Amino acid sequence: MTAPSAPVSSPPAIAAFVRGVGQRARLLATVQAGASKPAEQALAAVARVFATEAGQWPIAQWPQQYWRLLLATPHLRHPGPSEPGVPLPGIARLPPVQRAAFLLQLVAELDDATAATALGTSVGTYQDAIRDGLPRDALGQPDLDVWRAWRSAVQRAFATAEPAPATLVAGARTEPVARPADSTPAKNRPAKMTLADDANPEAGPHRHVHWLWLGVVICVLAFATTFFLHPAGRAVIERWTATIQVEPLPAADAPKARFDAGDAALYPDHALLAAPEEAAHTSQLALLSWLAVNSEDPRAADVVRLPVILAPVVRAGMDPAREAAGLAARQRQWDALPARVRGLRRGQWQAWRALTALERIQLRRLEQRWRALDPQEQQILRERFLAQPSDARNGWWLGPALGRDWPRIHALFALVDAAERDALLQLLRQTDTEGWDVLARLAQITPPEARAQLRTELLAQAPSQRGAWLRAQLAR
Incomplete structure (x- = not known):
């Protein structure tokens, strides 16, 4: 002992x-x-x-x-x-x-x-x-x-x-520092002298001014001589003395196209408003992601194993004029919404489009089963979802795969620059189980002021070297 x-x-x-x-x-x-x-x-x-x-x-x-x-x-x-x-x-x-x-x-x-x-x-x-x-x-x-x-x-x-x-400061004491007194009265103390004055007391303050100006003149003359003799200096003088010729430019060609403010394709939120069926799924993205992992229905978490057709879907028989009218009506309704509501829906749309194609198909099918539930069952599940901490709820906006482990790394990736967001999401989707464990540990021990630098250095690593680099950071 x-x-x-x-x-x-x-x-x-x-x-x-x-x-x-x-x-x-x-x-x-x-x-x-x-x-x-x-x-x-x-x-x-x-x-x-x-x-x-x-x-x-x-x-x-x-x-x-x-x-x-x-x-x-x-x-x-x-x-x-x-x-x-x-x-x-x-x-x-x-x-x-x-x-x-x-x-x-x-x-x-x-x-x-x-x-x-x-x-x-x-x-x-x-x-x-x-x-x-x-x-x-x-x-x-x-x-x-x-x-x-x-x-x-x-x-x-x-x-x-x-x-x-x-x-x-706790325990600090401040006392004036005693200075040795000077017994010589102030009126009898000699005035301070510089080294130059001590060497020649009769010298005036401007003794060497004329020598200084003479040195400046000599330097200017030397620079001017070098300028005129150097080839680069002569080239500059020739450009100054050359005659400038002025000729009119040829007439400009007609523009191939002009900006059309009424073009619906140029509307900032065109992609969101042009896919109303797709946008309808975005408001419950976090809840659906949580259900995909925690639902009691085993079919809810199954990953769709069917081939995914990524080509755009063409809706047969759609009248272009009718579709344009519907898009214009949705734009008017969108403009009438408060700015905060539009910002919220933009964020939901961006989160939905950031999912993989398989995740979007999985969540669409899960929403169909969700709508078939009784309102009471929906309320019970919704209350269980809302009972989670806020960081866990927000993590489900990243989809089922990332949302499950998001609380473990939330501190390290909560606030990132917009330019890094897509690259970091891709990195996290490619991380294996061991990598997630290392990231979770780094999120606990990395101070807030060092997190941005850690993310930047992590993105700079080659994909094949990231696992070893993360383990090295953890061992430091």
């Missing part, structure tokens, strides 16, 4: 911890409180309380306990209106709960579980606060450009922020 080790939560360790988070805490408190004075009061109070209570917690719990105490102070729990000049104005305008969620993510750089504990809520509720607080783009989707702009603003705020006052 070995003697128990002494606790490391000594006053110097506590003071070092509070000093380490001081700059982040000061920025978070200022933005959350909306003013610097109540933020300083909250930080000072938390420093005193944390110094007395930190000894009862393991060091691993210090971050969540510190931020929990800070957000529980009255100035931060019930903040007043923000003063002009408060840093991060975009985040400062959010409601208090969403504001605190973003600050814990961007300023404190906590992972989702630690931030949720600091807020006293579940991980799903915390993630919903992040998702709902992020502004939407023109298509109604979360605007990742705003997220990146806020993250850059946080880095700029850190770069320009002043050090936190020592009074906000």
